Amino acid sequence: MFPVTTFLISVGAVSAITVFLAILMVVADATIANYGEVTITINDDKKLNVRGGKPLLGTLMGEGIFIPSACGGRGSCGLCKVQVLEGAGQYLPTELPWISEEERAQNVRLSCQLKCKNDLSIKIPEELFNVKQYVTRVASIRDLTHDIKEVTLELADPPEMEFKAGQFVQIMTPEYELTDEPVYRAYSVATAPKDTKKISLEIRLVPNGICTTYVHNYLREGDEVIMNGPYGEFFLRNSPRDIICIAGGSGNAPIMSILLDMAEKKISRKTRYFFGARSVRDLFLVEELRALEKELPDFQYIPALSAPLPEDSWQGETGLITDIVAKHLPGGENVEAYLCGSPGMIDACVKVLTEKGVPEELIFYDKFA
Amino acid sequence: MNGPLFPLAVFFAAIFTSNILLTNFLGMCSFLSVSREIKTSAGLGTAVTFVMATTTVLNWLVYHYILLPLELDYLRFIVFIVVIAAFVQLVEMVIERVSEGLYAALGIFLPLITVNCAILGVSLFMVIRDYDLLSSFTFGLGSGLGWFLAIMAMAGIRQKLAKARVPKGLEGAGITLIITGMMALAFMGFSGMINIG
Numbered sequence: 172m173f174p175v176t177t178f179l180i181s182v183g184a185v186s187a188i189t190v191f192l193a194i195l196m197v198v199a200d201a202t203i204a205n206y207g208e209v210t211i212t213i214n215d216d217k218k219l220n221v222r223g224g225k226p227l228l229g230t231l232m233g234e235g236i237f238i239p240s241a242c243g244g245r246g247s248c249g250l251c252k253v254q255v256l257e258g259a260g261q262y263l264p265t266e267l268p269w270i271s272e273e274e275r276a277q278n279v280r281l282s283c284q285l286k287c288k289n290d291l292s293i294k295i296p297e298e299l300f301n302v303k304q305y306v307t308r309v310a311s312i313r314d315l316t317h318d319i320k321e322v323t324l325e326l327a328d329p330p331e332m333e334f335k336a337g338q339f340v341q342i343m344t345p346e347y348e349l350t351d352e353p354v355y356r357a358y359s360v361a362t363a364p365k366d367t368k369k370i371s372l373e374i375r376l377v378p379n380g381i382c383t384t385y386v387h388n389y390l391r392e393g394d395e396v397i398m399n400g401p402y403g404e405f406f407l408r409n410s411p412r413d414i415i416c417i418a419g420g421s422g423n424a425p426i427m428s429i430l431l432d433m434a435e436k437k438i439s440r441k442t443r444y445f446f447g448a449r450s451v452r453d454l455f456l457v458e459e460l461r462a463l464e465k466e467l468p469d470f471q472y473i474p475a476l477s478a479p480l481p482e483d484s485w486q487g488e489t490g491l492i493t494d495i496v497a498k499h500l501p502g503g504e505n506v507e508a509y510l511c512g513s514p515g516m517i518d519a520c521v522k523v524l525t526e527k528g529v530p531e532e533l534i535f536y537d538k539f540a
Numbered sequence: 541m542n543g544p545l546f547p548l549a550v551f552f553a554a555i556f557t558s559n560i561l562l563t564n565f566l567g568m569c570s571f572l573s574v575s576r577e578i579k580t581s582a583g584l585g586t587a588v589t590f591v592m593a594t595t596t597v598l599n600w601l602v603y604h605y606i607l608l609p610l611e612l613d614y615l616r617f618i619v620f621i622v623v624i625a626a627f628v629q630l631v632e633m634v635i636e637r638v639s640e641g642l643y644a645a646l647g648i649f650l651p652l653i654t655v656n657c658a659i660l661g662v663s664l665f666m667v668i669r670d671y672d673l674l675s676s677f678t679f680g681l682g683s684g685l686g687w688f689l690a691i692m693a694m695a696g697i698r699q700k701l702a703k704a705r706v707p708k709g710l711e712g713a714g715i716t717l718i719i720t721g722m723m724a725l726a727f728m729g730f731s732g733m734i735n736i737g
């Protein structure tokens with residue numbers, strides 16, 4: 172005999188307890204966690220009235236102000252720093268690893284961790300107001316290597332974006348298998364700023380990466396992509412110095428943009444571009460770069476392979492990128508350097524460059540967070 | 541063994557002789573990942589102590605006034621988990637609202653321990669060992685303090701360990717587990733002193 176009453180009582184009891192707790196949470200969310208409307212004053216000038224209780228980064232994004240952030244608000248990249256003049260309260264343990272002593276004195280906070288619980292007064296660099304959200308459409312996707320894809324986006328609304336060569340944009344991954352909320356990730360623009368209507372990104376597949384998996388396995392031509400930008404201090408400085416560029420993998424993108432821009436503007440500074448890869452199958456856009464060697468008066472593209480395969484029959488440079496750079500660079504006094512790649516590669520290269528005498532403040536880099 | 545001093549015996553036993561972490565090996569994940577610094581360990585330890593002491597009382601009430609009368613004691617796993625999760629979230633909201641300092645020191649750790657097995661374990665032991673309300677409270681409080689003690693000891697050792705030459709393959713979780721084993725052996729010296737069922 173099936174004990175119907177036992178069944179009803181157990182289901183009823185568990186449901187009752189759960190429903191009671193759920194109602195309790197809903198009430199708590201509407202009362203305890205309800206901070207009402209708060210006012211955010213930006214640069215003593217602009218005032219925003221927003222719903223309180225959410226992190227500052229997301230709140231500002233909702234108002235059309237985009238603070239650069241590479242990790243999408245998880246507190247793991249430390250980029251979304253904002254100076255908060257009033258109303259911030261004390262630092263949280265999750266912010267401290269990213270904040271230096273100096274920044275502490277200036278009340279710099281991580282905007283993804285700081286919640287808007289009362290009126291705030293904040294300071295944001297004026298150029299961030301140029302950052303906009305764009306609706307774009309995928310014009311094409313092609314394989315550059317076995318794990319890097321080039322994604323070309325056509326801007327729809329607004330139809331044009333002004334940016335400097337070397338800057339990056341953030342693209343939004345919608346909810347799908349790997350994420351239950353939209354996530355933003357940063358990618359450098361690989362095309363020249365001359366083309367304001369169409370940009371390309373180079374995206375390497377990271378195993379289980381939320382955005383890269385989406386781009387590699389789900390994104391199709393014609394799809395809509397939401398992006399915001401441009402961001403970043405990684406762009407070519409105006410000076411007569413020689414230029415050293417070093418990149419690995421998809422770190423090629425901002426360097427490509429800078430080189431194309433130089434060709435466009437007929438900048439004739441001596442330029443060497445070292446590209447580190449494992450074997451020939453990791454090299455890409457070689458023809459385009461060789462074409463730039465002819466177009467620019469004093470430019471050389473120097474790919475270096477760390478582990479060429481026998482079938483590559485590789486004639487070029489072999490070894491670690493740091494050794495190749497050291498070999499080709501006699502002295503660094505008259506050099507400024509642009510680096511883009513993994514943190515390990517950048518740290519090693521910065522060390523070699525400073526040993527060669529390149530002034531530390533003239534080594535610009537864009538680390539993958 | 542049910543005299544007026546029994547709750548006190550349970551309290552000390554939970555800290556030393558039957559330490560939830562070192563004799564039952566519960567609550568290991570946060571113990572391994574957060575024991576790098578003394579300051580954060582203290583924050584997490586306090587949060588665990590608070591949550592254990594309060595949720596054992598809550599779960600005791602739920603068990604004895606709802607589940608037992610309805611003969612639903614076999615549902616205790618699911619009900620205890622839901623009660624703990626809801627309670628911890630509620631406490632986090634309240635702390636965030638009322639005290640900034642407390643939130644920075646304690647509240648930020650609460651989401652980490654919502655699903656900590658030591659917290660569910662304490663509620664389940666309380667049922668198996670058939671404690672009364674007061675003993676359950678002292679058991680929860682004592683277990684929390686025992687966990688606090690264990691993670692503080694580990695954090696202290698790990699800060700010294702930063703200067704030690706640990707074989708490459710044992711760095712991180714490996715050496716931490718070995719040290720936990722040694723600490724457990726040391727705590728075995730207390731065993732047999734108090735029997736709490």
